[in-house]
């Protein structure tokens with residue numbers, strides 16, 4: 489995981505030959521770091537922010553002349569990355585479920601993102617995780633667009649023993665979501681997980697459908713689902729969905745196959761909201777809570 493980015497950062501640190509921490513030598517390091525970040529699919533604006541923050545930390549830190557600046561560069565880079573990966577807005581799913589339970593209403597979550605990023609599988613994984621923690625769930629088959637999508641969610645529902653509220657293909661996705669919320673209210677179910685059709689960013693019809701779902705059910709959480717392998721296109725997806733729908737939190741999938749590792753840094757920075765889970769495989773167990781430390785440890789070499 490993230491092998492390429494880690495190797496490149498490691499190489500950069502080894503190559504550091506500066507013996508002072510002057511604006512000129514810091515500029516030399518950050519220029520190279522910027523290139524490495526961009527090559528590893530960190531968005532340009534994010535790479536710039538990392539380098540700016542690193543510069544200001546390095547320049548304000550007291551550093552003895554002629555002592556080895558590598559440890560300082562490493563620890564400062566770690567600090568900058570942790571800061572970017574820890575947005576001020578915090579989202580704790582289990583806390584949210586508990587809050588809703590206290591109010592006697594179901595927690596409603598809408599999942600959205602482009603085609604094939606793992607929305608439906610993430611819903612199944614989270615349904616299982618919530619069930620294991622003792623919460624009841626219902627799935628809403630709000631992808632009424634892609635052939636086979638309803639059966640796909642129903643299969644997960646059968647395996648997990650989770651009820652799926654569905655209508656027919658072509659029916660109004662917002663109505664399906666609305667039915668599922670009503671079902672949850674009447675059966676005292678804790679969480680409603682709403683699947684939606686994968687939409688190409690340029691498809692304004694599908695975007696309007698998603699806006700309608702949000703207008704009708706006013707989900708408590710709007711979760712953007714992204715594919716870590718998408719590379720730089722992820723940045724335009726996050727920007728667009730954030731503008732049109734609003735992103736409360738993200739899930740980043742296929743992290744098991746991601747050698748570059750830039751996506752998670754960019755998604756948090758650009759959406760200005762946290763990644764809450766990472767998908768790391770095709771089985772229900774292959775999901776884990778997002779930890780900024782885990783990402784940073786995978787990017788920054790130990791020494």
Ligand SMILES: Nc1nc2c(ncn2[C@@H]2O[C@H](COP(=O)(O)OP(=O)(O)OP(=O)(O)O)[C@@H](O)[C@H]2O)c(=O)[nH]1
Pocket residue numbers: 602603604605606607608609610631634637685686687741742743744745766767768769770774
């Ligand atoms: N390796 C790996 N594969 C994943 C992961 N998440 C999803 N997949 C696979 O990606 C493919 C698409 O997953 P879906 O859950 O159908 O994606 P979707 O976003 O619902 O797709 P659409 O409904 O077509 O938009 C499936 O083959 C999944 O098994 C992951 O974290 N790692």
Ligand SMILES: [Mg+2]
Pocket residue numbers: 607608609631637683684686
């Ligand atoms: Mg799907």
